[in-house]
Amino acid sequence: MTKEEIKQELIRRYKFIYENALFILAPYMHENTPYNKNIKSSIYLNVLPQELLLSIESFLLSDINMEESELYKFVENNKSNTEYLKQYKKGLELLERKNKQYEYEVLKLNLNCRYLLELIYIFIERQSRDTKNRDNKLLVIDEYARINRYKNDGKIWTSGVNQTFRDISNYTNYNCSIVMLNNNERIMRDKNDIGLKRGLFIKYISDFNNHYEYNYSILTEEEKQKIYLEYHDELPWDLEIKCMFDNDNLERPYNTNPCLNFFNIKEEDIFINPNSKEDGYYQVCPHCGFIVNIPDNILSEGIKKRIEGRCKEDPMLFRKMELYSELYSLDKNTKPGQRRILKK
Numbered sequence: 001m002t003k004e005e006i007k008q009e010l011i012r013r014y015k016f017i018y019e020n021a022l023f024i025l026a027p028y029m030h031e032n033t034p035y036n037k038n039i040k041s042s043i044y045l046n047v048l049p050q051e052l053l054l055s056i057e058s059f060l061l062s063d064i065n066m067e068e069s070e071l072y073k074f075v076e077n078n079k080s081n082t083e084y085l086k087q088y089k090k091g092l093e094l095l096e097r098k099n100k101q102y103e104y105e106v107l108k109l110n111l112n113c114r115y116l117l118e119l120i121y122i123f124i125e126r127q128s129r130d131t132k133n134r135d136n137k138l139l140v141i142d143e144y145a146r147i148n149r150y151k152n153d154g155k156i157w158t159s160g161v162n163q164t165f166r167d168i169s170n171y172t173n174y175n176c177s178i179v180m181l182n183n184n185e186r187i188m189r190d191k192n193d194i195g196l197k198r199g200l201f202i203k204y205i206s207d208f209n210n211h212y213e214y215n216y217s218i219l220t221e222e223e224k225q226k227i228y229l230e231y232h233d234e235l236p237w238d239l240e241i242k243c244m245f246d247n248d249n250l251e252r253p254y255n256t257n258p259c260l261n262f263f264n265i266k267e268e269d270i271f272i273n274p275n276s277k278e279d280g281y282y283q284v285c286p287h288c289g290f291i292v293n294i295p296d297n298i299l300s301e302g303i304k305k306r307i308e309g310r311c312k313e314d315p316m317l318f319r320k321m322e323l324y325s326e327l328y329s330l331d332k333n334t335k336p337g338q339r340r341i342l343k344k
């Protein structure tokens with residue numbers, strides 16, 4: 001395995017567990033039958049069988065290609081296994097019933113990639129021999145978790161499975177995600193079980209010399225963004241546009257002119273012209289107040305729908321933006337001693 005192959009393999013495996021975590025975990029949802037009719041039944045995720053935990057560990061860490069791994073074959077085969085699909089569907093129903101009890105999103109059981117990584121992290125932590133290799137394996141699981149923490153907000157998230165102090169300044173309000181593995185004390189490991197032995201994949205990824213200094217990761221932030229955007233219908237946070245005239249037919253307010261500077265396109269700042277027959281998406285330049293046309297080919301259908309939905313709720317939005325654009329430009333050119341209207 002070359003360095004580039006290791007990196008690509010890491011990405012492919014990450015995507016696989018991102019897409020299949022629920023499929024792997026849901027069949028283990030369980031509802032206990034209370035011995036007394038007055039007691040409510042409880043729904044929880046059963047402890048995964050040792051063979052499954054081991055095959056996930058080996059899938060995430062070994063030197064063989066993903067497609068040759070047991071877990072990959074297990075998942076692919078079960079996609080057409082009616083018995084498994086029945087179990088899976090039942091698991092989803094239990095999960096839905098369990099989560100109905102909770103109002104807050106953080107309390108809900110989310111059988112996603114992150115959850116799977118935490119389970120495996122605990123499983124590996126319980127390995128009591130070959131501790132040097134165990135610690136390196138945990139570092140690799142951290143690398144998967146770092147890909148999962150990417151948020152498309154321009155902030156660099158360096159924590160692995162466990163939250164570290166380095167990311168604390170990223171939180172604007174207290175929104176630390178808490179993952180509750182209430183069955184972690186039930187994950188056991190035989191003291192002679194050392195799981196997957198050392199290999200090139202583990203060696204390369206756990207070696208800090210192969211990490212970028214700025215994000216403590218073997219992937220760049222651009223590489224993580226690319227993975228993130230495959231699963232999230234969002235604009236890249238760093239997508240820029242130049243403030244200039246376009247060939248659209250919008251009649252812009254007096255006293256506004258493009259400044260030719262670049263600025264970031266932000267979905268929440270885009271608005272539409274409800275009076276125009278053609279699709280027109282606009283954003284006010286934060287440097288000068290000019291209304292800049294956002295080419296609609298860079299916006300996905302989902303993003304367009306969200307923008308339209310938001311703008312519909314405020315029928316006067318476009319008019320407000322026109323007035324704001326002109327006022328912003330005028331204020332910008334205010335000389336000392338003249339009155340400014342806008343605060344910022």
Ligand SMILES: [Zn+2]
Binds near residue numbers: 287
């Ligand atoms: Zn401008």
